[in-house]
Amino acid sequence: LLTALGLLGCGATGEPSQGATGSDSGPTDTAEPGVGAPGIGDPDFPLDGNGGYDVAHYALRIGYAPARRRLDGEATIQARATQALSRFNLDLHGFRVSGVSVDGAAATFSRDGDELSVTPAEPLARGAEFAVKVAYSGTPRPVRGSSNLGTYGFIPTADGAFVTAEPNGAKTWFPGNDHPADKATFDFEITVPAGVTALANGELVSRTPAPGGGTTFTWREAHPMVTYLATATMGRFTLREGRTAGGIRNLAAVDPRFSAALGELYSRSGEITDHWVTVFGPYPFSSTGGVVDDFAAGYALENQTKPMYGGFEPGESIIAHELAHQWFGNSLSIERWEDLWLNEGFATYAEWLWSEHTGGDTAAQRFKTAHARPANDPIWSYPPGDARPDDLFNESIYTRGAMTLHALRREIGDRTFFTLLKTWAAEHRHGSVTTEQFTALAERLSGKRLDPLFDAWLFQPRRPSA
Ligand code: ARG
Ligand code: ZN
Numbered sequence: 001l002l003t004a005l006g007l008l009g010c011g012a013t014g015e016p017s018q019g020a021t022g023s024d025s026g027p028t029d030t031a032e033p034g035v036g037a038p039g040i041g042d043p044d045f046p047l048d049g050n051g052g053y054d055v056a057h058y059a060l061r062i063g064y065a066p067a068r069r070r071l072d073g074e075a076t077i078q079a080r081a082t083q084a085l086s087r088f089n090l091d092l093h094g095f096r097v098s099g100v101s102v103d104g105a106a107a108t109f110s111r112d113g114d115e116l117s118v119t120p121a122e123p124l125a126r127g128a129e130f131a132v133k134v135a136y137s138g139t140p141r142p143v144r145g146s147s148n149l150g151t152y153g154f155i156p157t158a159d160g161a162f163v164t165a166e167p168n169g170a171k172t173w174f175p176g177n178d179h180p181a182d183k184a185t186f187d188f189e190i191t192v193p194a195g196v197t198a199l200a201n202g203e204l205v206s207r208t209p210a211p212g213g214g215t216t217f218t219w220r221e222a223h224p225m226v227t228y229l230a231t232a233t234m235g236r237f238t239l240r241e242g243r244t245a246g247g248i249r250n251l252a253a254v255d256p257r258f259s260a261a262l263g264e265l266y267s268r269s270g271e272i273t274d275h276w277v278t279v280f281g282p283y284p285f286s287s288t289g290g291v292v293d294d295f296a297a298g299y300a301l302e303n304q305t306k307p308m309y310g311g312f313e314p315g316e317s318i319i320a321h322e323l324a325h326q327w328f329g330n331s332l333s334i335e336r337w338e339d340l341w342l343n344e345g346f347a348t349y350a351e352w353l354w355s356e357h358t359g360g361d362t363a364a365q366r367f368k369t370a371h372a373r374p375a376n377d378p379i380w381s382y383p384p385g386d387a388r389p390d391d392l393f394n395e396s397i398y399t400r401g402a403m404t405l406h407a408l409r410r411e412i413g414d415r416t417f418f419t420l421l422k423t424w425a426a427e428h429r430h431g432s433v434t435t436e437q438f439t440a441l442a443e444r445l446s447g448k449r450l451d452p453l454f455d456a457w458l459f460q461p462r463r464p465s466a
Contacts, residue, residue, distance in 0.1 A: 036088030040179045044389040049179025050089040053079040063191040072137045085124040091171040091178040095138040160234030162295035170227035183224035229304040244270035249287035255294040261313040281422040284331035324350030335432040340387040345401020367406040385458025404457035412446040
């Protein structure tokens with residue numbers, strides 16, 4: 001969630017990709033070994049992700065020295081070719097690449113902007129599983145100030161790093177297929193100086209003294225995850241660990257500057273996670289919690305299992321928002337950025353539901369207040385069903401997205417609406433989703449024709465009638 005909205009500059013740049021090569025749309029069996037497209041086929045972010053393969057697993061070995069801002073990385077990426085490949089790309093921003101191998105054999109490679117092109121010694125057959133290993137090092141450079149995105153990616157801090165990468169900042173700390181349409185499991189092996197804690201997604205597997213000094217933290221995210229939700233946040237942290245009342249593992253971590261917030265972060269995160277289980281269905285991951293770092297990012301991010309709060313003590317509303325994302329955004333992730341309201345509209349509506357649940361304003365009151373915004377309010381001219389790359393986190397995606405859900409709730413009734421939320425989360429658990437899939441499910445469960453409603457709320461550049 002954005003806590004301050006910046007409006008800066010223009011949007012994404014880059015050449016169009018050479019055709020939309022989604023994960024299942026490679027050439028036919030008879031094709032000659034081809035070249036993987038430099039983009040996964042998202043028209044709004046033409047160079048994000050890549051064509052021709054599908055990643056199953058990332059194993060990331062990272063050494064980081066905060067004092068020198070030096071990262072040494074070795075990424076091993078397990079993937080399957082979705083077309084014959086004589087060459088394919090990875091996304092990587094900065095660093096010096098010292099070596100690339102494919103299935104253990106040295107590969108040649110070249111750099112062009114944020115594209116790392118890899119030519120394996122032998123072409124890969126369509127359907128082949130392969131492992132590509134990349135050794136890289138240097139000073140990580142976060143992405144800065146394009147449109148309303150602020151600074152994101154691997155952000156060095158005084159004692160470590162604040163790592164929040166939405167939408168496409170994973171490439172600032174590891175090479176990969178940096179687009180949400182390609183989900184994978186992750187292993188992290190992170191070595192940091194003594195006294196520094198490294199926090200990544202999923203569960204801590206081990207914490208051991210490193211041979212050369214310092215500590216190696218091994219984390220595993222065993223559930224599919226999109227690249228922008230991966231984190232390796234490092235610094236001095238105070239931790240509290242346990243389980244929620246409902247039995248879900250819970251880990252809260254705060255920078256010492258926020259030590260007074262630790263108890264509240266831990267207990268609120270647990271309470272809210274347990275409540276969302278009753279509303280959205282079973283928790284999709286192995287743990288919940290939250291991290292407060294001392295970097296004033298101006299936003300929070302729903303990093304899988306480890307939401308991050310950038311330099312502020314989160315209140316219950318934003319905790320409710322980031323934890324709702326564990327279902328909507330993380331377990332169910334978007335296939336294309338234009339559908340971002342499926343993340344942000346749902347998480348904002350969850351804030352309204354939390355308020356209603358705790359005796360504050362009802363969702364109906366929140367809807368009414370939002371609808372009373374003047375006719376020239378920017379949310380009315382920005383249809384949230386088509387998020388724009390140059391203004392991705394526009395408030396319309398959040399507020400008008402949430403209003404869309406409330407309008408739907410009134411139209412189909414509470415019973416069907418809450419069944420819909422649970423069915424949506426269950427049917428697409430750990431999958432990729434689109435707006436059309438959601439509207440089709442809403443029509444199926446309600447037995448109503450809903451395109452006038454969705455069209456007015458999601459796609460028209462004007463205020464819908466209340
Ligand atoms: N998904 C986040 C949230 O709404 C917002 C992330 C903003 N990212 C950015 N680069 N500014 O919780
Ligand atoms: Zn959000």
